[in-house]
Amino acid sequence: MTDRRPSGQQKRVNRITRKVGLDAGALIHVGLLQEHNVRVTVFDYDGTHCDQWQPQDLEEIVPLKDSPTVSWINVDGIHDVQIVERIGQLFGIHPLIQEDIVHAGQRPKMEDMSDHIYIVLKMLEGQDSEREVDWEQLSMIIGPNFLITFQEREGDIFDPVRQRITEDKGKIRKVGADYLAYALLDLVVDHYFVVLERLGDKIEVLEEEIIGQSGPEVLNKINHLKRATLTMRRSVWPLREVISNMQRLESDLIKETTKPYLKDVYDHTIQIVDTVETFRDMLSGMVEIYMSNLSNRMNEVMKVLTMIATIFIPLTFIVGVYGMNFQYMPELHWRYGYAAVWIVMLIIAYGMVSYFRKRKWF
Amino acid sequence: MTDRRPSGQQKRVNRITRKVGLDAGALIHVGLLQEHNVRVTVFDYDGTHCDQWQPQDLEEIVPLKDSPTVSWINVDGIHDVQIVERIGQLFGIHPLIQEDIVHAGQRPKMEDMSDHIYIVLKMLEGQDSEREVDWEQLSMIIGPNFLITFQEREGDIFDPVRQRITEDKGKIRKVGADYLAYALLDLVVDHYFVVLERLGDKIEVLEEEIIGQSGPEVLNKINHLKRATLTMRRSVWPLREVISNMQRLESDLIKETTKPYLKDVYDHTIQIVDTVETFRDMLSGMVEIYMSNLSNRMNEVMKVLTMIATIFIPLTFIVGVYGMNFQYMPELHWRYGYAAVWIVMLIIAYGMVSYFRKRKWF
Amino acid sequence: MTDRRPSGQQKRVNRITRKVGLDAGALIHVGLLQEHNVRVTVFDYDGTHCDQWQPQDLEEIVPLKDSPTVSWINVDGIHDVQIVERIGQLFGIHPLIQEDIVHAGQRPKMEDMSDHIYIVLKMLEGQDSEREVDWEQLSMIIGPNFLITFQEREGDIFDPVRQRITEDKGKIRKVGADYLAYALLDLVVDHYFVVLERLGDKIEVLEEEIIGQSGPEVLNKINHLKRATLTMRRSVWPLREVISNMQRLESDLIKETTKPYLKDVYDHTIQIVDTVETFRDMLSGMVEIYMSNLSNRMNEVMKVLTMIATIFIPLTFIVGVYGMNFQYMPELHWRYGYAAVWIVMLIIAYGMVSYFRKRKWF
Amino acid sequence: MTDRRPSGQQKRVNRITRKVGLDAGALIHVGLLQEHNVRVTVFDYDGTHCDQWQPQDLEEIVPLKDSPTVSWINVDGIHDVQIVERIGQLFGIHPLIQEDIVHAGQRPKMEDMSDHIYIVLKMLEGQDSEREVDWEQLSMIIGPNFLITFQEREGDIFDPVRQRITEDKGKIRKVGADYLAYALLDLVVDHYFVVLERLGDKIEVLEEEIIGQSGPEVLNKINHLKRATLTMRRSVWPLREVISNMQRLESDLIKETTKPYLKDVYDHTIQIVDTVETFRDMLSGMVEIYMSNLSNRMNEVMKVLTMIATIFIPLTFIVGVYGMNFQYMPELHWRYGYAAVWIVMLIIAYGMVSYFRKRKWF
Amino acid sequence: MTDRRPSGQQKRVNRITRKVGLDAGALIHVGLLQEHNVRVTVFDYDGTHCDQWQPQDLEEIVPLKDSPTVSWINVDGIHDVQIVERIGQLFGIHPLIQEDIVHAGQRPKMEDMSDHIYIVLKMLEGQDSEREVDWEQLSMIIGPNFLITFQEREGDIFDPVRQRITEDKGKIRKVGADYLAYALLDLVVDHYFVVLERLGDKIEVLEEEIIGQSGPEVLNKINHLKRATLTMRRSVWPLREVISNMQRLESDLIKETTKPYLKDVYDHTIQIVDTVETFRDMLSGMVEIYMSNLSNRMNEVMKVLTMIATIFIPLTFIVGVYGMNFQYMPELHWRYGYAAVWIVMLIIAYGMVSYFRKRKWF
Numbered sequence A, B, C, D, E: 001m002t003d004r005r006p007s008g009q010q011k012r013v014n015r016i017t018r019k020v021g022l023d024a025g026a027l028i029h030v031g032l033l034q035e036h037n038v039r040v041t042v043f044d045y046d047g048t049h050c051d052q053w054q055p056q057d058l059e060e061i062v063p064l065k066d067s068p069t070v071s072w073i074n075v076d077g078i079h080d081v082q083i084v085e086r087i088g089q090l091f092g093i094h095p096l097i098q099e100d101i102v103h104a105g106q107r108p109k110m111e112d113m114s115d116h117i118y119i120v121l122k123m124l125e126g127q128d129s130e131r132e133v134d135w136e137q138l139s140m141i142i143g144p145n146f147l148i149t150f151q152e153r154e155g156d157i158f159d160p161v162r163q164r165i166t167e168d169k170g171k172i173r174k175v176g177a178d179y180l181a182y183a184l185l186d187l188v189v190d191h192y193f194v195v196l197e198r199l200g201d202k203i204e205v206l207e208e209e210i211i212g213q214s215g216p217e218v219l220n221k222i223n224h225l226k227r228a229t230l231t232m233r234r235s236v237w238p239l240r241e242v243i244s245n246m247q248r249l250e251s252d253l254i255k256e257t258t259k260p261y262l263k264d265v266y267d268h269t270i271q272i273v274d275t276v277e278t279f280r281d282m283l284s285g286m287v288e289i290y291m292s293n294l295s296n297r298m299n300e301v302m303k304v305l306t307m308i309a310t311i312f313i314p315l316t317f318i319v320g321v322y323g324m325n326f327q328y329m330p331e332l333h334w335r336y337g338y339a340a341v342w343i344v345m346l347i348i349a350y351g352m353v354s355y356f357r358k359r360k361w362f
Helices: A058-065 A081-091 A095-102 A159-166 A177-211 A216-248 A256-321 A337-358 B058-065 B081-091 B095-102 B159-166 B177-211 B216-248 B256-321 B337-358 C058-065 C081-091 C095-102 C159-166 C177-211 C216-248 C256-321 C337-358 D058-065 D081-091 D095-102 D159-166 D177-211 D216-248 D256-321 D337-358 E058-065 E081-091 E095-102 E159-166 E177-211 E216-248 E256-321 E337-358
Strands: A039-045 A050-053 A070-076 A109-112 A117-124 A135-142 A146-151 B039-045 B050-053 B070-076 B109-112 B117-124 B135-142 B146-151 C039-045 C050-053 C070-076 C109-112 C117-124 C135-142 C146-151 D039-045 D050-053 D070-076 D109-112 D117-124 D135-142 D146-151 E039-045 E050-053 E070-076 E109-112 E117-124 E135-142 E146-151
Touching: A039 A058, A039 A159, A050 A159, A058 A070, A058 A081, A070 A081, A070 A177, A081 A095, A081 A146, A095 A117, A095 A135, A095 B256, A109 A216, A117 A177, A117 A216, A135 A177, A146 A177, A159 A177, A177 A216, A177 A256, A216 A256, A216 B256, A256 A337, A256 B256, A256 E095, A256 E216, A256 E256, B039 B058, B039 B159, B050 B159, B058 B070, B058 B081, B070 B081, B070 B177, B081 B095, B081 B146, B095 B117, B095 B135, B095 C256, B109 B216, B117 B177, B117 B216, B135 B177, B146 B177, B159 B177, B177 B216, B177 B256, B216 B256, B216 C256, B256 B337, B256 C256, C039 C058, C039 C159, C050 C159, C058 C070, C058 C081, C070 C081, C070 C177, C081 C095, C081 C146, C095 C117, C095 C135, C095 D256, C109 C216, C117 C177, C117 C216, C135 C177, C146 C177, C159 C177, C177 C216, C177 C256, C216 C256, C216 D256, C256 C337, C256 D256, D039 D058, D039 D159, D050 D159, D058 D070, D058 D081, D070 D081, D070 D177, D081 D095, D081 D146, D095 D117, D095 D135, D095 E256, D109 D216, D117 D177, D117 D216, D135 D177, D146 D177, D159 D177, D177 D216, D177 D256, D216 D256, D216 E256, D256 D337, D256 E256, E039 E058, E039 E159, E050 E159, E058 E070, E058 E081, E070 E081, E070 E177, E081 E095, E081 E146, E095 E117, E095 E135, E109 E216, E117 E177, E117 E216, E135 E177, E146 E177, E159 E177, E177 E216, E177 E256, E216 E256, E256 E337
Parallel strands: A070 A146, B070 B146, C070 C146, D070 D146, E070 E146
Antiparallel strands: A039 A050, A039 A070, A109 A117, A117 A135, A135 A146, B039 B050, B039 B070, B109 B117, B117 B135, B135 B146, C039 C050, C039 C070, C109 C117, C117 C135, C135 C146, D039 D050, D039 D070, D109 D117, D117 D135, D135 D146, E039 E050, E039 E070, E109 E117, E117 E135, E135 E146
């Protein structure tokens, strides 16, 4: 299952205008334009067995709703709203939540619908060249013994969890759907760190660039990074709240034994927020350095100009004086007039240079 | 029902001075100057029928107050305070609320008057050329089975809801006045997104303009957009609170089944707030780029001046020297004096150019 | 009762130093220096009658304390501390409150003294030329059926209320002292709007000035306006809290029927706060524009200098070359040497101009 | 008791390093280096008598602990930790509090130790030339009928209270130790106002300086004042909290009748906070003006240079042309060539001047 | 036990990437790369005895868990995850906490695990040349009568506590593991002050540097110090919260008698926060001064250039005029033409200088 997201080329339908005036619950896809078929994959496991298949017909997944085994139904693609609607009907998902699932760009949030929990969040998946931080919407429906996930694209970051399930590593096979949801959340948050580290690397590179001779494109880069941190902050702040709410939720769907793990993820989100704030501070400091570099360079240029001009302008005046054509200019006829002028000019030049030295302009 | 608002030309009476010292509850119109007659339109519907008419006499609407069908009384124009006062008397609206209805520019708020709820908010309706964001005050009185809306202008954004009522689309005909109020609120909030998108487009255009050679008018544009985001923020922050209060209201007027829909609108307002904040950050970043562009261009200009001056000023001094008219200037009589001077000058020029190269001024 | 405040000339004793080390409750006047006699005016009314007189002796007002009619005792001038002290004794006002009454510059606050309520606030009364916003302290003692107000100056903004009382307009004669207090508060807050509008006008004028050729005095004006908004904010923020506290007060002195009116005033104060914040944002934006205008103008000046210098400095060098007096300068003797030099110079000038055109410096 | 603090010369031991690793409760003096002997003075009074003496032996003060009269034990100097320790043992003060008493630089705080209350705060005592705001730590132990105060230096600001006690002015002799504590707090806060007024005066002077020709030292002064406001804010914010906590304290040590007085002091601290914030805003505005003045002056300088250069550089080129020595230069032999050149040059100069006029550079 | 940390050279494994996708509770070391063996040291003491040894086998420490004496098990090095895991098993530490222990870079936090408390924080240990503030993670497990500490490096700041234990100074031997934990926390916080003082010294040095002729490296230094304060703030803010939570903890593990000591440490953290904020303000003010210094120096340079150019450019023009070779130039033949030109030029020069004097450019 390779990651084949050519994210730089993909387009988003993010015009909300398409939706204005529709009835609540009307399913309209807003998000990445996709052409592939929607793929549904199912993992069904308990401590002793683990099945994995791609259902041909959505009816196949109905029994999973009430089976005692844990079922993970993953849907790659939300552009085919009929599939979302069908699953919604089969699993009794509220129409407003169906609407949120197909409408990418939701603010991360959690809704407790008593017989299932809805979580929507932004999954960061690397950085494309233009937007630095690229995201995709992930929706989760946590039921008593099933978990349904909706992603926008094929290919994802969940392979490590799939591997842990199939190879029965750790405790994942022994516990319920809430732990599976936690495991996926943990991966999502870990990928935030990955993106953060890349941002950190870029900031470090920029810090060195900025000391050298840097043109206006550096400021552009700083602003791109600033915007990337902004995007991250806007993704992670509400996510932090989501996880905090899950922890405090009074619901059978989240078991008490899972909550310490959620606390762990929560601590990670706080660390991300901290780092993002630090990055923002660093970037602001870099703008200051950049601006003062501009002024410094201007100062340098001006000093060179001033030194040259201040030394030569008086000298040019002097030689101009003796270029005048007056009939009666006694100096012109002196024997050592020419030499005297040179000496005077050297003294003036020396005086100027000394003045600049004293002022520490060299 | 076309939208014929020549908003750019319309004037507002927004001088509160007219009101100073009047008794509380005295109705004075403050808002858009209008000349058309106030038009009242009525929708009266339930699951089985739907009537729509324009009453000739306000007495016609009295029976709607207690009829079991849902009635939507829409008033286009608040400049005729007598009509507002008459409706207020007929439906038992508190004088202070009547005062707020005719006084455009209210901060969005909700008042629970136990037998009806008063909501006032700002409706954004597009952007006129001068103020970027143009608004109009919308007041709603939510009763047990009626909804009264007061707008400032003819023509509005509610046609999609009217259509859903007349064509019996969705669940709107099956539910009460609170759902109708929600449907209108939803439309208002959707139009905030529309305005946001236009702002976003303008910001994108500006971002490209700012990189090129941009004059002071760009900063002006940025400031206009900043002010537009400010207006939006000031409209949407209290609106967010209004909807949050409606959700938490302990009142029979808002049914429990409607509250999930209000939650949905609430989420939208938070998204708007988020986007507005992002826009503000982006615009601040653009001011920084603009300012540094100014400095950069100044630097460029100064470098050109300095290079030209620094190369030619010493040379001009040299040629000045040999323009002097001293009687005894041995160099003037040398066979290759002239050529020698040229060579010296070329060396100096070359040295200067190398110096600038080394400093990376090219 | 005309408004004869030559506020620009009046001086304040605002040196707290005079008070240091005194016993609590020692009455020391701090505030506007006044020379007129303190004037006490009394309104005594109920639904059927209305008396108005100026008592010669303060003993005259004693019976008002327990009479069932509503009495409004207005004191113009707090510089005569003995009058304040006498009234304080007659009406049982706590010494610390007496101290606050004569000490102008109090932060707006409300104190519930169980048998009366003390409110102190800042009354804005127009703008004098120096400080933009001019204020005067207003103290109110709300008793069960009396209201005592203390102002610093003669002449005030309360004439509309006096008129409503004498002419029996609205409900003011039918209700108690708390409604009278509300009516005065409402007027005070309305005058905040008046001052805000004037500030708004000045900001609009400044906005146009700033686009043209503006000198450093524009920044001074912006700073004056900024300080005015600061003064307003500092007056209105605590006032907002005062009114909010009055609304929530569990006291017989504020009747339940008066509270909706207080809510109305409260909404106004929030609107003022909003507008003040907007003004501050606008003024900050204007500082930015002003600063960038400075840079722009500098850029313009530099470009002119650079163009002139860059075109003529090389040419001046060339003519200098042929002004040299070398014996052997073949060009000087060519037939078309002079013409050739002109052609070379024109080519150089044209090249320079083209270069500047390409760089869009024109 | 004159105030003999040569504060500018005094040194502080403010290196916490001396304390690292010591056991909690180990008394180490951190604060002003003092050489005088610690002086203990005692006031012992009730409604009928008032004694004042300096005990030779600390055992003398033991009976004061349980006597029904009010006793104020004032200790000038905390550098002799043994005296503090001895008093601590005699009056049962917790070792951690003893540690705080001798360790100047505590953040203002209140500790309720059930049988006594500990208050520590910063006393501002004027402004020395270097730090603008000079402070000294004041510790108070409020017991049932005694008050112990610890100051760092001899000489203080409490003489007005001493006078009120000895001369039996006001109610101070009739009430308890908590009122005495209030009276001292009130004086401390009044002195904050005194310092504020001096800061205000300096700011006013600076405001005028800044408009004239001001060098970099003005910015230095602004920064000193900024730091002074910072110091004040850091002293007064926690002090505000201390007094607020005292007011809400459920303890027999603070009587209900004293609480209105504490409320009064509390209001003063809020006013101080307000004023400090205003000062900070004013100082920030002044930095802006200063910066723009710099730019303005640069603009002026550049305009002068540009005007001179732009007028004379082309003229110098023209005279250079006719200084060339070509054999065939027809103009040189024209009868009115010289006059014609002058006319051309005057036209050019006039053109330039007109251009600058049009651009409003004069 | 000398402090041998060559921190400047040590590398950190701070790539979270290594951890992505692992099962919760999988122990992966993230932190300082270390090569030394992990050293475990044990202190076991009560009021009467004190043993200290380095166990060869971890089984040796098992009896300490339930012995009535206080045991302090200190682990130097977290890179050997097996040792941490073994101790974790022996003392029943939750796998998620084991994970946090070996994963340096945790945000300071406290976890109450009912039979033990987990605290993790950042220990500041001086300043290396590159990062100004250098930290190391300290984890504490507080049990009923044992304390386990995990550090990243050999050598630490705890020797004063070790000494107090072995020499039975103060009350440390008489009290429990919670007091020991407090004593260590107190030392950690005291070292924050030490680092703060060093930062303060550097800021003072910078303040003097900045007034003189300072290049761009000063801004760099300011930014380094800013980042250091940022690091401190990010360490101390959550630490403050940790200690506040410990104080309020309802647990037998923290005795009531220890809580006043925690309050004391808490006050220290608030003071640190205060000082850090002051430092940030001071550094911001210094950036302002630096920037204005740049402008000032530019102004100086420009004035020198302008004065020289403005004086000599007109004079050079004049001498150019009389360098022209027109046949008919009457002035050239005047007897005192040359002298007259000199006089004219001196007058012009004098006029210029007077003009600059008037403008206060000297």
